[in-house]
Ligand SMILES: Cc1cc2nc3c(=O)[nH]c(=O)nc-3n(C[C@H](O)[C@H](O)[C@H](O)COP(=O)(O)OP(=O)(O)OC[C@H]3O[C@@H](n4cnc5c(N)ncnc54)[C@H](O)[C@@H]3O)c2cc1C
């Protein structure tokens with residue numbers, strides 16, 4: 001039987017009736033039309049479904065929507081810069097050509113967001129380590145690491 | 161998947177639900193193992209009892225009398241980032257850091273890692289090296305059990321019907337143990353091919369081995385102590401020769417299988433290599 005779930009998605013209080021076995025990823029995509037969250041492996045291995053739950057990167061394919069009851073979810077659609085435009089991470093991914101097919105990109109950017117929130121000035125090694133659970137079939141990762149390093153510099157007020 | 165989702169707010173409520181639904185109910189913590197298993201239909205419970213709404217089960221604290229107490233719902237990420245754990249029991253911080261990826265560690269709990277009872281569970285070897293005890297709540301009250309007796313086979317624990325793991329206790333005496341956990345895997349986000357924890361307490365002379373534990377992961381149906389290798393070191397001077405011999409004995413004690421990750425022969429050889437390395441690090445001998 002469907003269960004009522006209330007949660008805050010990208011700053012808005014929302015309500016949905018979900019079967020207990022529906023994943024958060026599925027509900028974000030199918031009930032809320034937030035297709036930026038991708039489902040690829042559906043086993044927690046690839047990171048394409050990464051969203052922020054109460055500010056921390058998690059795998060939305062492994063979280064039951066009912067488990068997210070009362071919590072704050074941020075998807076790639078909800079990420080914004082201070083001026084309401086693109087977030088520095090989104091900007092840097094574009095400028096550094098860190099996107100090819102784009103399937104991994106929302107998960108990469110939200111993982112990087114969670115990483116930079118905890119560690120605003122990571123080394124390149126720490127970025128690689130922090131992003132190690134996110135797979136990309138296209139870019140070879142170098143551009144992604146560059147983009148995260150550039151965004152972190154920009155967010156600290158250093159130009160790069 | 162087709163189940164009712166239940167969210168008890170207290171341990172007694174959780175136990176009552178488990179008692180009512182018996183084998184048709186499964187406990188959930190972070191869900192990172194459970195959801196994968198349900199989706200692949202490895203298990204198909206009618207009731208999922210999620211413990212995560214029970215307050216006060218995610219603590220990490222230390223006092224000189226009881227040692228380190230960790231609630232079953234403490235996340236792997238919390239263990240990795242706890243300065244307390246990092247200072248008093250760095251082996252646990254390092255094991256947490258080597259478990260999966262940051263986004264998994266944010267959800268994954270210590271209790272889930274242990275109760276899932278995978279032979280390759282990364283938190284088990286270090287905790288067993290530290291002589292940790294499992295704190296178990298059940299209809300008959302709370303009991304303690306040495307963690308090394310907690311595992312009874314792949315995916316199987318000593319928990320009886322209606323019991324849940326509520327926490328882990330590491331004796332204060334073990335804070336003086338020099339312990340390390342080395343995980344040999346294809347990459348950091350892969351499961352261990354072999355995991356080895358070694359813990360050493362040296363005598364006041366600073367050279368001979370007063371206490372030693374060698375715990376192997378992913379090479380037997382459960383995490384296992386290499387007791388013969390431990391016995392060979394006890395009371396001896398911890399030098400390179402003794403370590404080489406102990407590593408050889410440990411390799412002989414392992415009972416690995418061949419699977420997608422590695423052959424049994426390779427695992428046996430890696431037990432030798434990683435036991436040697438772990439003991440050298442624990443003994444403070446640069447290799
Ligand atoms: C992509 C990926 C990578 C992974 N990599 C690793 C790795 O490198 N190393 C590793 O060790 N593990 C790894 N895991 C496995 C998993 O993330 C961990 O074992 C995790 O700690 C499980 O915790 P959980 O809270 O998510 O458990 P859950 O999935 O909620 O539960 C696991 C099992 O334990 C039972 N259980 C949970 N809590 C209790 C309790 N308090 N009392 C009684 N029973 C309980 C449940 O019924 C279930 O059977 C990985 C998983 C994924 C998806």
Ligand code: FES
Pocket residue numbers: 038039040041042043044045046047048049050059060061062
């Ligand atoms: S779809 Fe969730 S980790 Fe791959």
Ligand code: FES
Pocket residue numbers: 098099100101102103104105135136137138139
């Ligand atoms: S850009 Fe295609 S998977 Fe990363």
